[in-house]
Amino acid sequence: MSSNDDWSTPSSDAVLVSLVSPSTRGVKTISHSFHPKFTYPIFGDSEEIFGYKDLEINLRYNASDMRPNLTISYAKKYPAVGETEATDINEILREFLPEVAFQKKGDFETAIKSVREDWTPPGELDTTFKSNHKTFEVWKANLADPAVKQLVKRIQIFVPFFIEGGSAIDVDDPDADRWTVFFLYQKMTAVGDTGRNPYIFAGYCTVYRFFHFRLPTPPPSPSETDLEKATLGQDFDLSQLPCRSRISQFLVIPLFQGKGLGSRFYSHVFQEYLKHPQTVEITVEDPNEAFDDLRDIADYQYLRQLPEFQALRINTDVTIPKSGTAPSNIVDKAACEAVRVKAKIAPRQFARVLEMHLLSTLP
Ligand code: ACO
Incomplete structure (x- = not known):
């Protein structure tokens, strides 16, 4: 009998993800297939699968x-x-x-051939833009919609595959309506190399709404607070409450990465919440380094368009002590806070971008 090593396969090498499309000659793979970045949340820390020779796990979408x-x-x-x-x-x-993934290959191929050519992503078309002569669309939807639940269940394996430490959403959570999901799709303008599919999935972003309660002063009796009314589920419109909108999962699939799409997609989502009257702050759950870079640049580009941000300067009359720690009056704190609140950017993120700006203004 061979040693155990001979029977082990690195799980990230074994798994191959591809996007396919029905075409006149059957089913064709669109562009390159790709491997997951991480598989340890699925196959364990060693990222090894035991017991096979020449193992291939094909996940076709x-x-x-x-x-x-x-x-x-x-x-x-x-x-x-x-x-x-x-x-x-x-x-x-x-x-x-989801269970549908375990269907027989033939049943899968029959099912995808019956997808209507006028199929559109769930939710509502939010924006359209061009990138490298291709058309992209962002669709905005709510997780309470069964079509959105179904799509999210299908793609959630991308979270352990690509977002380190990321966690999947419980789509059956009774509070599902607190999740907004943005889908990024390439819109096919003509039937061509990519087969008959009208849309190609490129990425998605989920945003969770946290209610932001502020009790009036002096506080009324507890039964009159917004919180109680909301908890008791009385006739109360939750969508009107001030909230913090948190980007929880943000993903562009490898086929579409490094083309500026992530930056466009993030800026669009950010602008959505800037316009959303109830959102008081836009936050991000555990951003990684790549996302931080993208966000710093996008937030900086946005803030630089604001005259009141451009006007922020280091107060050069302030003496910096030998310790090197900047005194609190090195910048006009009230002016900074006013811009931050207007831009709905969380304090830590605002400080990062402000530092980029202040450094750029130094002679
Ligand atoms: N053509 C070519 N390159 C471009 C273009 C363009 N038109 N525009 C920008 N770029 C460059 C950028 O300058 C950037 O370069 P850099 O890496 O040297 O800074 C790079 O391409 C990436 O920028 P985008 O293309 O806008 O970003 P992308 O579409 O690749 O998305 C993301 C970035 C979201 C991190 C993506 O790689 C991804 O989904 N990764 C896996 C999942 C992940 O890490 N998600 C974030 C987790 S954190 C969270 O979920 C809250």
Whole structure:
């Protein structure tokens, strides 16, 4: 019998994700397939799958409605001897993929051929823009919509695949309506190389609404507070309450990365909440370095258009002590806070971008 190592495959190499489209000659793969960046949340810290030779785990998605289909192939499987058995890949993936992913390949292919050519993403068309001569659309939707739940369930495996430490949304949460989901799609203008799909999925972003309660002063009796009314579910319009809108998951799939789409997508979502009267602050849940970079540049570009931000300067009359710690009056704090509140940017993020600006104004 061979050693265990001979029967192990790195899980990120074994998994191959592709977008496909029905075409006149069957089903074709669109562009390059890609591997996940991380698989440890699924297959464990060692990121190894035991028990197969030449293992391939193909996760194919119909590019528009993102119906998934899983196929597992291998040259040899480890014979079950005693307690050592090959990893049950289907069972592990069932926790991360909806049932439809386990359909037979033939049923999947039949199903995607019946997707209507006038199919559109769920929700409402929010904006359209061009990038590198291609047309992109952002669709805005609420997670309470069953079509949105279905799409999110299909694509959520991308969270462990690409966002380190990210967590999937419980789509069946009774508070599902607090989630807004933005879908980024390439809109196909003609049937061409990419087959018959009218749309190609490019990414998505979820935003959670936290209510931002401020009790009036002096506080009224508890039964009269907004919080109680909301909790008791009385006739009270929650959508009118001030809130903090938190970007929770933000993802552009590898096929579309590095083309400026993430930056355009983020700026669009940011502008949406800037216009949203109830949102008092736009925050981000555990941003990673790549997202921080994208956000710093986008926020800086936006703030630089505001004359009151441009006017912020380091007070050069202030003496900096030998300790090097800047005194609190080095900038006009009230003016900074006024811009920050207007821009709805959280304090820590505003401080990062303000520093970029102040450094750029130094002679
Ligand atoms: N053509 C080519 N390159 C461009 C263009 C363009 N037109 N415009 C910008 N770029 C460059 C940018 O300058 C940037 O370069 P840099 O990396 O050297 O700074 C780079 O391309 C990336 O910018 P975008 O293309 O706008 O970003 P992208 O579309 O690749 O999206 C993102 C970035 C969201 C991080 C994406 O890579 C991704 O989804 N990664 C995996 C998931 C992830 O990490 N998500 C964020 C987690 S945090 C959270 O979810 C809250």
